[in-house]
Amino acid sequence: MSTREQQIAALEKDWAENPRWKGVKRGYSAADVVRLRGSLQPEYTLAQRGAKVLWDKVNGGAKKGYVNAFGAITAGQAMQQAKAGLEAVYLSGWQVAADGNTS
Incomplete structure (x- = not known):
């Protein structure tokens, strides 16, 4: 486990260098x-990991220049959409x- 000083330095570095936080006050x-x-x-x-993949796609990493997305009511629908x-x-x-699903 890192010390408080290391945690502070790591967080400051992330805020300064990660484009996700650019312009955040x-x-x-x-x-x-x-x-x-x-x-x-x-x-x-x-x-x-999932958040990073989506962030990268939305911010220019999508193959087509945009991200296709649908809403799903159940996890089963989401699984079918992902398989498609x-x-x-x-x-x-x-x-x-x-x-109340268990998917």
Whole structure:
């Protein structure tokens, strides 16, 4: 685990160099963020990878210059859309939760 100083430096570097944060104004510092974090740092590897893929596609990485996307009511529909080659599928959190699926 890294020290607080390393975490602050890493966050400041990410804010300065990552194009995702370009132009973002904050009323708080990296030190404030690190100070308010809990001692246990969960990592959401699958969500982070998926978010990065979508971010890259939306910001110029799409083969056709745009990203085809549909909304799905259930996870089963989303799986079928993905199998059909759709690049992005929107799933509403409350809808999927209400569906009670296990997909």
